[in-house]
Amino acid sequence: METKRIVVYLNQFFGQIGGEEEANTPPQSFDKPVGPGMGLQQLLPKNCTIVGTIVCGDGYFNENLEEASATVQKMLDNFKPHVVVAGPAFNAGRYGMACGTVGKIAHEMGIPAVSGMYPENPGVESYRQYLYIVETGNSAASMRTALPSMAKLAGKLANHESIGTPAEEGYLSRGIRRNIFVEKRGSERAIEMLLKKLNNEGFDTEYPIPHFDRVEPAQALTDLSKVTVALVTSGGIVPKGNPDRIEASSASHYGKYSIKDLTSLSSDSFETAHGGYDPVYANQAPDRVVPVDALRALEKEGKIGQLFPYYYSTVGNGTSVANAKSFAAEIAQELVSEGVQAVILTST
Amino acid sequence: MHLKVGNIFIKDLQFGPQTEVKNQTLFVNKDELTKLLLADEHLASVELEIAHPGESVRIMPVKDVIEPRVKPEQEGGIFPGMASKMFTAGSGLTHVLKGVSVVTTGKIVGYQEGIIDMSGPGAELCPFSKLHNLVVVAQPVTGITPYQHEAALRLMGLKAANYLGEAARKITPDETISYELLPLHAYHENYPDLPKVAYVYMLQSQGLLHDTYFYGVDVKNMVPTLMHPTEVMDGAIVSGNCVSACDKNTTYHHLNNPVVHDLLARHGKDLCFVGCVVTNENVTLLDKQRSSDLTAKLVEFLGVDGVIITEEGFGNPDTDLMMNCTKIEGKGIKTVLITDEYAGQDGTSQSLADGSPLANAIVSGGNANALITLPAMEKVIGNVDPVEVIAGGFKGSRSTDDSITVELQAIIGATNELGFNKLTAREY
Numbered sequence: 001m002e003t004k005r006i007v008v009y010l011n012q013f014f015g016q017i018g019g020e021e022e023a024n025t026p027p028q029s030f031d032k033p034v035g036p037g038m039g040l041q042q043l044l045p046k047n048c049t050i051v052g053t054i055v056c057g058d059g060y061f062n063e064n065l066e067e068a069s070a071t072v073q074k075m076l077d078n079f080k081p082h083v084v085v086a087g088p089a090f091n092a093g094r095y096g097m098a099c100g101t102v103g104k105i106a107h108e109m110g111i112p113a114v115s116g117m118y119p120e121n122p123g124v125e126s127y128r129q130y131l132y133i134v135e136t137g138n139s140a141a142s143m144r145t146a147l148p149s150m151a152k153l154a155g156k157l158a159n160h161e162s163i164g165t166p167a168e169e170g171y172l173s174r175g176i177r178r179n180i181f182v183e184k185r186g187s188e189r190a191i192e193m194l195l196k197k198l199n200n201e202g203f204d205t206e207y208p209i210p211h212f213d214r215v216e217p218a219q220a221l222t223d224l225s226k227v228t229v230a231l232v233t234s235g236g237i238v239p240k241g242n243p244d245r246i247e248a249s250s251a252s253h254y255g256k257y258s259i260k261d262l263t264s265l266s267s268d269s270f271e272t273a274h275g276g277y278d279p280v281y282a283n284q285a286p287d288r289v290v291p292v293d294a295l296r297a298l299e300k301e302g303k304i305g306q307l308f309p310y311y312y313s314t315v316g317n318g319t320s321v322a323n324a325k326s327f328a329a330e331i332a333q334e335l336v337s338e339g340v341q342a343v344i345l346t347s348t
Numbered sequence: 349m350h351l352k353v354g355n356i357f358i359k360d361l362q363f364g365p366q367t368e369v370k371n372q373t374l375f376v377n378k379d380e381l382t383k384l385l386l387a388d389e390h391l392a393s394v395e396l397e398i399a400h401p402g403e404s405v406r407i408m409p410v411k412d413v414i415e416p417r418v419k420p421e422q423e424g425g426i427f428p429g430m431a432s433k434m435f436t437a438g439s440g441l442t443h444v445l446k447g448v449s450v451v452t453t454g455k456i457v458g459y460q461e462g463i464i465d466m467s468g469p470g471a472e473l474c475p476f477s478k479l480h481n482l483v484v485v486a487q488p489v490t491g492i493t494p495y496q497h498e499a500a501l502r503l504m505g506l507k508a509a510n511y512l513g514e515a516a517r518k519i520t521p522d523e524t525i526s527y528e529l530l531p532l533h534a535y536h537e538n539y540p541d542l543p544k545v546a547y548v549y550m551l552q553s554q555g556l557l558h559d560t561y562f563y564g565v566d567v568k569n570m571v572p573t574l575m576h577p578t579e580v581m582d583g584a585i586v587s588g589n590c591v592s593a594c595d596k597n598t599t600y601h602h603l604n605n606p607v608v609h610d611l612l613a614r615h616g617k618d619l620c621f622v623g624c625v626v627t628n629e630n631v632t633l634l635d636k637q638r639s640s641d642l643t644a645k646l647v648e649f650l651g652v653d654g655v656i657i658t659e660e661g662f663g664n665p666d667t668d669l670m671m672n673c674t675k676i677e678g679k680g681i682k683t684v685l686i687t688d689e690y691a692g693q694d695g696t697s698q699s700l701a702d703g704s705p706l707a708n709a710i711v712s713g714g715n716a717n718a719l720i721t722l723p724a725m726e727k728v729i730g731n732v733d734p735v736e737v738i739a740g741g742f743k744g745s746r747s748t749d750d751s752i753t754v755e756l757q758a759i760i761g762a763t764n765e766l767g768f769n770k771l772t773a774r775e776y
Contacts, residue, residue, distance in 0.1 A: 129696050165774055177691035177699060177773040179714045179756075186686055186767025187606035190656050190711040191545075194684040195618060197709050198543045198654045206712040206772055207689065209703040242737075249592055249739030250693070250717055250755055275461075275591055275739040276663065277631070278555030280494050318592060318662060318739060318757060320692035320717060321701075 001047040004158035007081035008037040008053045009072070009102045011095045014087075015055030023059035023094075027071040029079070030055070036143060040085065043151035048158050052079040054102075058094035065101070073105050081111060082158045086131070088116025088146040089123060091138035100127025107131060112157040116146040117172070124172055132163070132171045177207075224298075227341045230308035232331060234316030234324075235282065235289035235348035236274030237265065246315055248275030254314035254327045259307070264293035276317030277348045289346055308340050316347060349439045349529040351578040354521025358447040361398055361480035369515050374448050376482060381511055385484065390492050390500035397483040397729050399451070403466045404726035407483055409738070410462035410760045411452040411590050412505045413476050413598040416445040416512035419582065425510025427583035427599075429564030431503060432510065437563075437582030439529065443516040449479045449600055450512065452505040453730040454486040457494045457557055460731065461738035462593035462760040463722070470722045473762040473771065476600070483729050484508055494556055502588050505599070527578050527612055532622065536651060539620035544652040546622050547577070547607050548643055548672055552589045552596065552660045553628035559588035560597075560660075562626060568635075572627040572642045574650075577608045585626070589661075592739040593760040594716045595688045597660050606767050607656055607686070622650050627672070629665040640671035647676050654682040659765045662690055662716070666701040677706040688713035688763035689773050693755065699773075713763040714771040716740075716756050724750035 012022040014035045033041050033050040041050050054075050061068045076084065084106040086099035096115075100123035103113035113131035117124050118138040127133075132153050136146040149170040156163055166173045182189070189206070196203040221227060238246055244255040259265070265286035272282040272289065287293040295307045312331045316324070335343060357372060364375030378396050385394045399405045417426050421440050425432040451464065464476045471477035486504055488497045535544065551560040553568035560567045562585055575584065585602040611621040627643045630636060647655055655676055659669045666687070673683050689699035689712055699715070732752065735741045740757030747753070756762045763771065 163776070165776060173775045175696055176776045177689055177695040177715045178776045179718050179771055179773050181770050182772050183770065185606055185610075185770050186711050186713055186764075186772065187610045187656075188767070189772075190607065190684045190686050190767055191610055191614060191619070193709050193711060194545065194654050194656055194682065195543070197682045197684065203709060205708055205710045206774070207687070207699055207710040208775075209700070209705065209707050209710070210698055212698075212703050245736070245743045247739075247742050248737055249757060250690070250742070252742065273737075276554075276558075278558065280556055316663065318690050318716070320690060320697035322692055322697035 004048045004082040005051045005080060006044065006048050006154060006158065007076060007079045007084050008033065008040065008050055009084060009086040009099060010035055010053060010055050011098065012055060012057040015053065017055060023057040025057035026060050027054055027056040027068055027075060029053065029075045036147065039147050040151055043148050045155040045159065048155055051081065056098065058092070058098055061098040062094050069101060069105055072102055073109065076106060076109060076111065083154045084111055084113040085150060085154050086113060086115040088134070088136050088143065088150065089121060090136050090140055090142065091118035091121050093122050096121035096123025097126065099123055100130070103127055103131030114150050114154045114157065116150050119172055128172060128174045129176060132174070134171050221342055224304045224342065225302055226305045228306050228308050228339055229295060229304050229342045229344060230335055230340045231290050231292065231295065231311040231346070232343050233290050233311065233313050233346040235346055236272045236315040237270055237282065237286045237290045237313050238273045240269055240271050242273045246273045248273060248315060249318035251315040251319040251323065254312055254331065256310050256312050258310055259292050260309040262292060263296050265290055274315045274317055274348060289348060308338065351439050351527045351529070351581060352441045352524055353581060354441065354443045354524045355446045356443060356516050356519050357522045358445050358480065361448050361482060363398070367512065367515050369519050374445060374512065374515060376512065381508060384511060385504050385508060388500055388504060390488055390496055391486050391504065392489045393487045395485040397485060399466050399481045399483055399729060401466060401478050401480070405466040406725040406728045406732060407451055407453055407464040407481070408462065408728065408730045408732050409453060409456050409460040410464055410593065411456050411501050412587050413600040414450045414505050414509035415600050415603050416448060416450065416509045416516065417583070417603065418443050418513035418516050420517050425513060427506045427510070427586055430561055430586055431506035434563065437584040438576045438578035442582055443519065443521060445512060445516050447479060449476060449481050450505055450508045451476065451481045451483045452486065452501055453483055455488060456501060456590070457498045460734040461758060462590050463758050464760055465722055465725065468723050469720060470759055473756060473759050475761050475768060482508070482512065485729060498556060498588065502586070506586065529576050529578060532650065535620055535622045539616065542618065542620040543654060544622050545611060545619045546647055546650050546652040546655045547611060547624045548647065548655050548657040549624050549626045550657065550659050550665065550668060550672070551585065551626065551628050552665070554631050554664065557589050557591050561586040561588055567628040568630050570628060572625055572639055572646055574646060575624040575626050577612055577621065577624055580605050580608055590760070592661065592757055594757045594762040595661055595713065595765050597764070597766060598761065601761065601764060601766055601768060607658055622652055629660065629668045631664060636668050636671055640668060640675050643672050644675035644679060647681055648679050652681060656684050656686065658686045658767070662688060663701045670702045670704045670707060673707045674704045684709040684711065686711045686713065686765050686767045688765055689715045690717050691715045691773070693717050693719055711767060712773050713765050713767070713769060714756065715773045716763045718756050719753055720756060721751055721753045
């Protein structure tokens with residue numbers, strides 16, 4: 001079996017430099033296991049060797065995030081590990097954030113990483129998607145139970161073995177939905193789940209509904225006569241030919257298009273790129289989705305100050321909430337900096 | 349009342365001088381069927397092809413997939429009120445040609461999407477890759493509206509399936525399954541100790557290429573209604589939608605609805621399956637409120653303890669799903685929902701567009717945004733050129749070796765929300 005290189009990240013305390021008084025220690029590297037690394041080495045598969053340890057003070061890491069990250073990345077570059085093990089950090093918040101960041105750095109370098117934390121450690125919520133975080137108790141007293149799970153996961157990752165579910169492997173859910181095949185078809189699973197629910201037996205939903213953001217509508221504006229109004233749509237209206245190639249579904253980006261000097265959106269120049277609704281009416285008169293004609297009329301009547309000379313468009317169809325959120329943040333920032341005070345959002 | 353379903357297992361599909369079933373092979377008279385389908389003035393050309401499981405063949409775009417069936421005790425075909433005269437579906441005798449289907453393709457309205465690969469990794473995700481498919485490639489005449497175009501293709505598929513179904517009329521089935529249908533009160537009287545269960549059957553009704561038909565009625569103009577489970581087996585429900593293909597129900601799915609089949613299989617054993625409430629997924633809030641109110645009312649009227657609710661599509665219909673769930677749970681009736689997920693290509697985004705704490709029992713058909721690379725096929729029936737603009741495709745979907753990388757969305761039936769498949773998603 002090929003020898004696999006493991007690198008361990010520890011804070012100043014577990015790295016045996018000192019307590020809180022040494023929390024400002026910048027990253028240092030050692031070419032051998034240190035502290036909990038010694039125990040970890042005993043638990044790893046035979047072909048896995050801890051070739052290095054990176055130690056950094058929790059205070060330094062969190063207060064000098066960019067420098068600390070750059071240094072850790074350089075050290076990882078030198079060690080060329082197959083897997084990084086960070087912590088365990090238990091319920092230590094700053095240590096957890098540092099371990100999570102190290103996991104993210106490794107992830108971006110294409111190196112899998114494992115840590116161990118108490119579920120309430122802030123590092124879990126912030127970084128769980130970048131690394132495997134084994135569930136631990138809230139203090140170092142649980143080191144003995146944390147290390148075997150971490151070693152097992154690190155060994156599997158090093159040897160490219162498949163990783164089971166959080167429940168099977170003992171890590172905290174990473175929030176990543178992954179497709180798998182199961183033994184029974186969906187209809188059968190639904191009936192079994194319903195019977196359990198009817199019999200008041202325990203059952204496991206296949207998709208736990210997350211907490212949904214509910215946005216309270218802002219106070220209505222009373223006088224629009226001096227206000228610049230912008231149009232933003234998820235209805236996919238784009239210049240004909242879809243120059244930015246906005247996807248019919250699962251949009252990865254949005255477009256910004258000029259409507260300066262236009263009194264309406266003509267069907268000769270605009271169309272919809274959206275694949276999720278009957279496009280006939282939108283293509284006949286794109287104003288039905290992005291009402292430039294109505295806004296121009298209001299502008300003429302003096303009901304609104306002016307129409308912002310660009311509209312923003314994306315496709316809502318199948319677009320992930322994460323993508324939609326990032327588009328919205330960028331668009332909103334741009335609109336605010338351009339002095340737009342009201343936006344009409346049209347959906348389809 | 350009974351429905352007897354006689355299954356005839358077909359092992360091969362070939363063209364022949366006469367349309368008939370011989371030695372478990374379905375032979376099709378190509379000229380006769382072509383002529384029959386070309387009689388529609390909206391169609392300029394019709395060509396027939398055959399695609400077998402395991403072949404290096406890609407079919408794209410797919411409009412519909414239909415299983416051939418016939419009612420030997422009566423004249424004419426199935427799909428009452430749409431492709432045959434009106435009759436009440438779901439009783440008497442039905443013969444089914446198992447293992448074959450009609451797949452309709454050609455230029456379809458709007459986006460040209462929906463893929464069936466007959467071999468390779470795509471075939472593992474698509475139920476139709478395992479069938480012997482008679483592929484009907486049709487081109488419309490010019491100058492017709494998109495609505496006429498869609499209707500012509502839809503009816504063409506049903507007509508072709510009814511034509512093939514005729515070959516099953518006089519064949520002795522390999523197996524016969526009998527279903528008993530009772531008046532409502534008898535379900536309660538005959539099975540006092542079993543939990544009473546109903547099925548809430550949500551149908552796409554969002555407009556062109558997102559429509560479904562119940563006895564020929566466009567369901568966006570329908571209020572929720574009651575249905576015997578066996579009615580689907582004679583084509584009471586017909587698909588008019590195929591875009592974002594992974595979670596759209598083809599007519600084949602409706603004929604073989606797995607929730608209906610699996611509930612009937614357990615009926616009288618550990619549950620009592622009382623019936624179905626058919627409802628729609630319209631686009632306006634008023635329509636959603638009306639349909640979910642009336643659906644919950646009908647479920648309560650059936651006097652059941654629990655329901656399974658299946659969604660069709662995603663995003664906008666997630667709202668209908670949650671409204672149905674919360675209103676039915678609000679009446680003290682337990683729900684399990686079947687849906688699929690749009691968790692982003694990396695699986696880290698929120699999967700549904702709407703949610704409720706009452707939706708605590710969900711079965712997932714998988715993450716439709718997950719990517720798959722489908723190798724080039726030796727033969728393409730239809731046209732793969734539009735792959736970069738279909739739902740699930742993107743700029744760069746097609747590589748130089750003609751393999752295509754798409755989201756599962758592009759594969760018809762891949763994340764079906766009737767629970768047809770074994771694919772699901774879990775949190776890792």
